[in-house]
Amino acid sequence: MKKALVIALALALVAALAVTTVTSCAQKPKPSKVTVWCWDPNFNVYSMKQAAAVYNKAHPEVTVEIVDMAQDIEAKIISGLQAGGAGLPDIALFQDFRIEQFLHDYPNAFVDLKAAGVDYTKFAAYKVGPMTVGDKIYGIPFDTGSTGLWLRTDYIKAAGLNPDDYIGKNLTWSDVIKLGVAVKAKTGKPLLSYQSDNFDMLRIVVQSTGGQFFNADGSLNLRSDAFKKSLALFKELNDKGLLYSVVGWSDWINAINSDKTAGFLNAIWMVGSVKSRPENAGKYMIIPTPLIEGVPGASNASNNGGSSWYVFSASKNKAVAVDFLKSVWATTTPDTLEFYNTILKGAGAMGTYLPSQSGSNYTANDEFFYKSQAVYKDFAGWMANVPVLKYTPNYVPMRDAVAHATLNFFQGKLKTVDDTIAAAEAEYKQVMGQ
Amino acid sequence: MEKRGIYQRYLNRFGWACVAPSMIFFSLFMLYPILSSLYYVTRKWKGMANTFIGLGNFARMAQDKVFQDALGHNFIFMVIQVPLMILLALLLATFLNQGIRRFRGPVRLAIFLPAVTSLVVVSVLFRVLLQSNGLLNNVLLNARLIASPIGWLNDAFWAKVTIILAMTWRWTGYNMVFFLVGLQSIDPEIYEAAEVDGARKFRQFFAITLPLLVPVILFSAVTSTSGTMQLFDEPNILTWQGGPANATMTAALYIYRQAFFVNADFGYATAMSYVVVIISGIFAMVQMRLLGERRAK
Numbered sequence: 001m002k003k004a005l006v007i008a009l010a011l012a013l014v015a016a017l018a019v020t021t022v023t024s025c026a027q028k029p030k031p032s033k034v035t036v037w038c039w040d041p042n043f044n045v046y047s048m049k050q051a052a053a054v055y056n057k058a059h060p061e062v063t064v065e066i067v068d069m070a071q072d073i074e075a076k077i078i079s080g081l082q083a084g085g086a087g088l089p090d091i092a093l094f095q096d097f098r099i100e101q102f103l104h105d106y107p108n109a110f111v112d113l114k115a116a117g118v119d120y121t122k123f124a125a126y127k128v129g130p131m132t133v134g135d136k137i138y139g140i141p142f143d144t145g146s147t148g149l150w151l152r153t154d155y156i157k158a159a160g161l162n163p164d165d166y167i168g169k170n171l172t173w174s175d176v177i178k179l180g181v182a183v184k185a186k187t188g189k190p191l192l193s194y195q196s197d198n199f200d201m202l203r204i205v206v207q208s209t210g211g212q213f214f215n216a217d218g219s220l221n222l223r224s225d226a227f228k229k230s231l232a233l234f235k236e237l238n239d240k241g242l243l244y245s246v247v248g249w250s251d252w253i254n255a256i257n258s259d260k261t262a263g264f265l266n267a268i269w270m271v272g273s274v275k276s277r278p279e280n281a282g283k284y285m286i287i288p289t290p291l292i293e294g295v296p297g298a299s300n301a302s303n304n305g306g307s308s309w310y311v312f313s314a315s316k317n318k319a320v321a322v323d324f325l326k327s328v329w330a331t332t333t334p335d336t337l338e339f340y341n342t343i344l345k346g347a348g349a350m351g352t353y354l355p356s357q358s359g360s361n362y363t364a365n366d367e368f369f370y371k372s373q374a375v376y377k378d379f380a381g382w383m384a385n386v387p388v389l390k391y392t393p394n395y396v397p398m399r400d401a402v403a404h405a406t407l408n409f410f411q412g413k414l415k416t417v418d419d420t421i422a423a424a425e426a427e428y429k430q431v432m433g434q
Numbered sequence: 435m436e437k438r439g440i441y442q443r444y445l446n447r448f449g450w451a452c453v454a455p456s457m458i459f460f461s462l463f464m465l466y467p468i469l470s471s472l473y474y475v476t477r478k479w480k481g482m483a484n485t486f487i488g489l490g491n492f493a494r495m496a497q498d499k500v501f502q503d504a505l506g507h508n509f510i511f512m513v514i515q516v517p518l519m520i521l522l523a524l525l526l527a528t529f530l531n532q533g534i535r536r537f538r539g540p541v542r543l544a545i546f547l548p549a550v551t552s553l554v555v556v557s558v559l560f561r562v563l564l565q566s567n568g569l570l571n572n573v574l575l576n577a578r579l580i581a582s583p584i585g586w587l588n589d590a591f592w593a594k595v596t597i598i599l600a601m602t603w604r605w606t607g608y609n610m611v612f613f614l615v616g617l618q619s620i621d622p623e624i625y626e627a628a629e630v631d632g633a634r635k636f637r638q639f640f641a642i643t644l645p646l647l648v649p650v651i652l653f654s655a656v657t658s659t660s661g662t663m664q665l666f667d668e669p670n671i672l673t674w675q676g677g678p679a680n681a682t683m684t685a686a687l688y689i690y691r692q693a694f695f696v697n698a699d700f701g702y703a704t705a706m707s708y709v710v711v712i713i714s715g716i717f718a719m720v721q722m723r724l725l726g727e728r729r730a731k
Contacts, residue, residue: 071554075694081481082700105481105698196588197677247587248674251561260567397696404679411589427680430498431696433478 033063034321036309037077038093041068042272044307047142047343051328054339058327062320074098081106085314090321093142095307096130097395103133104393111311112136116322118330124352126388131308138310140325141352145267145306146383147204148286149176150274152189153370155262159186163285163370168378170300171290173205173233180242183262192237193261195252196245196410199403200304201265205230208302209295210387213402218392220428222402222421226295231406231417233292238410245410265289267304268379271348275368285370288382301385306352329353344376350383394432401427474704481698491705501706504676504683505713507594511684512662512717515598520654523606524647527613528639542614549608553600557671561587564596564672590681593673597682600668605661609654616650617643652725656718663714666690685710 038044045068052064067089069076080088081102094102103110114120114137120128127141149171153163159182166179180191194201206213211226237243244261246252256264257277263284264270274280288300309329311321328336332355341359343349351357357380365372405424408414414423428434475491477484495501530542548556563569564586571583586596620643628638669675669682675691676683685706693703 072694075690078694078698082698101698102481105483107482197674245588246565247677248561250558251565254562400675400696407679413590427500430500431692433494433498433697433699433702 029059029061031061031063032317032320033065034091034317034324035065035067035089036091036093037067037069037073037089039069039073042276043269043347043349044093044142046347047349050339050343050346051324054328054335055324057335059324062324064324077102080314081109085109085312088312088314090315090317091309091311091325093307094139094310095305096127096145097305097391097399099139099308099310100130100391101393101396103131103138107133109313110138111313111315111318111322113138113140113311113322113326116326118326122330122332122354124354124383126303126386127306127308127352129388130391131310139308140310140329141308142329142349143269143306144350144352144379144383145269145303146350146379146386147208147265147267147289147302147304148379148382149263149265149288149290150270150284150286151263152259152261152283153285154283155183155187155189159183166287167285167371167373168287170288172293173290174293176290177237177240177242180237180262181240184241187262189260189262190244191242191262193244193246193252193255193264195248196407197247197403198399199406202230202234202402202406203399204265204289204302204304205233205292207304207387207389208289208298208300209292210297210299211295212390213398214390214392214394216390218394220394220398220425222424226292226298228417228421229292229295231409231420234406235409235417243410267306268350268375269305269348271375275348281368282370284368285373286375286378288378297387299385299387301382301387303383303386303389348376350376350379394428397428397431398424401425401431471704471707474701475708477701479698479700479702484701487701491702492709494702495706495709500680500683501685501688503680504685504688505709507682508663508665508684508710510594511598511601511665512659515601516655516658516662518598519602519606519609519658520651522602523609523654524613524651526606527610527617528643530610530614531617542611545607545610547607548604551604553604553667554671560600560672585678587673588678590678593678593682597665597668597673600672601662601665604668605658609658612650612654613647616647620646648725652721655721655725659717659721660714663710663717 036048038048045066048064048066052066055062055064073092077088077092080086114135118137118140120137123141124144127144128137131137131139131141151163151166156163156166156179161179161182171179176191183189183191192201203213206227209226209230211224211230212221213227215221234243244255246255253273255261256270256274257280274284289302291300292298309325311318311325315321328339329351330353337356337359340351340353340356341361343351344359345361345364350362361376362380363374363377365374366376369375401424404427405414405420408423409417409420414420476486476488478487478490526545530538530545561568565571566583566585566588568586570586571580574580575583585592587593624642624646625638628642633641664686665684666686669684669687670690673682676687689703689706689710692699692706
């Protein structure tokens with residue numbers, strides 16, 4: 001009796017609410033709020049703020065709240081997903097190499113944006129791959145991770161070499177080793193700084209060869225010729241003293257901005273971090289990713305990182321969130337083109353929405369770089385040649401296992417390339433419980 | 435008679451009402467998770483999907499060298515760090531209790547502060563100090579104590595040393611406070627009597643202070659041991675995700691990574707937690723036996 005009364009009351013309340021919603025909708029757009037989780041205030045947060053400003057021009061009633069989740073964003077999202085969507089934002093940013101794990105583990109957690117009418121032919125194809133499951137496509141592609149070799153021209157000059165001999169050149173790794181040895185001998189600076197906890201550099205090189213880490217059936221494959229050659233290359237670089245290893249992201253940025261090395265190998269999104277230090281002005285040039293010799297299909301281009309926006313099915317503001325992403329990030333209007341142009345200049349964030357790539361900043365010279373190199377034009381050009389990498393849902397355990405084994409290889413605990421590969425495979429199998 | 439029964443019943447009801455909130459919260463946040471973990475432990479989870487595998491998670495653990503090594507690291511940290519820290523805390527407490535008269539408050543605060551400071555906050559500073567070209571290495575190099583920089587964060591051995599140092603830095607002050615309280619509760623008349631009998635300070639410490647502090651040492655050892663078994667922050671932040679190459683991976687960090695980072699396998703993570711809990715329980719029992727018996731004599 002009591003129960004029935006409670007249910008009746010609850011139903012009445014819901015009905016009353018529904019009625020008021022309908023009536024108010026008919027009159028005036030209701031104020032609503034969309035929450036976005038991402039990281040990196042100078043890059044993703046900045047870009048999302050610009051997007052919100054564009055959207056608010058037409059929709060002043062929508063508040064976009066952007067939360068900078070500096071740490072453990074994935075862990076917090078997993079907790080939310082396990083709890084059936086409780087505590088999750090409406091929109092979140094995912095690394096391209098992480099999203100397949102989420103789409104696989106939580107099949108109904110994300111909104112199918114293809115069904116919502118997003119035109120994916122207008123995005124770079126390699127970005128759309130990881131977010132596609134069957135005939136559903138879940139994300140809005142954001143930035144590219146097109147890579148290049150970043151070099152300090154002042155150290156090259158100090159070594160008695162002419163930077164102009166290298167600019168714009170498609171080098172091979174043996175050219176780079178020669179350059180590195182010369183720079184090290186004269187300036188004492190190792191050529192490349194890198195994070196030993198993830199070894200992004202190694203995977204950049206493997207991808208540049210067109211190599212894969214997984215077979216078509218999703219099983220691990222580290223025994224390709226490309227992988228072996230890449231591993232041997234880095235061992236040589238390490239043994240010649242051309243590498244400078246740090247642990248963790250902030251230490252790496254620190255190393256770069258305190259002149260520890262004559263360069264690094266990484267993606268376009270490093271522009272912001274390099275520009276954050278005024279003393280770097282005029283010193284850096286970026287040349288194509290060096291080529292590894294003797295591997296058929298290798299190219300002078302690769303990719304590292306890059307992420308995309310996703311809407312959670314559990315979002316209460318799904319319609320608004322989807323409309324926001326779609327109308328700013330995936331629609332061609334003068335405002336949205338200007339938006340993409342702005343975030344490129346402001347944060348070095350190069351979107352992968354193809355119609356935006358004719359913006360004036362894409363081809364502009366950038367006086368911050370050596371001889372005002374038009375870096376965005378170059379990165380965009382290399383992007384077109386990036387071999388497609390299949391991430392699979394198990395990319396992170398593979399990455400960690402490879403990084404651990406490679407570090408032990410460098411430190412002499414593992415003796416040969418084959419031992420290193422075997423150690424990586426063993427750790428991967430143990431962590432995956434295979 | 436009857437009146438008393440009503441009153442009794444009222445008291446009973448009132449008592450239950452008083453404990454009800456805590457009972458509800460206990461059931462919700464302790465009892466229910468413990469019971470549901472019995473369900474989790476028999477299953478392999480992958481995101482939202484899970485399948486029954488019986489004791490498969492324990493079989494997997496027997497094969498998983500990463501987990502076994504992680505437990506081994508916990509064990510190393512415990513065996514070295516807990517005695518080191520207790521000894522240090524005891525010495526500091528004795529010193530603070532007798533050795534100095536002035537600035538006792540500020541010194542006590544300085545020693546206790548690390549325990550209440552978030553490691554996330556200080557880790558930035560620590561990492562600057564400990565980098566291969568960081569302050570610590572530069573000081574040691576300039577003093578000619580070492581010939582080449584030490585890989586505090588990069589070398590498998592030295593990273594473990596770093597963890598032990600960081601843990602000691604963080605928890606010595608915390609344990610010292612217990613010892614300080616223990617020392618202050620010892621009746622000064624006992625020392626006076628000992629002095630009359632001609633016992634020196636050194637003798638007094640071992641014959642009076644130490645035996646009377648055994649309950650505090652026991653408490654400190656048991657809590658520190660279980661703390662070491664749950665060690666998470668230092669390897670996650672300071673040596674960065676259990677690095678270098680899993681050299682400082684601990685059981686708790688591996689459990690977290692299995693559940694929230696790599697596999698979303700809550701079944702396997704739960705099973706590993708069971709093992710950690712059982713091991714911590716055994717250690718606590720052994721310690722109570724050893725120290726408890728001596729106390730009885």
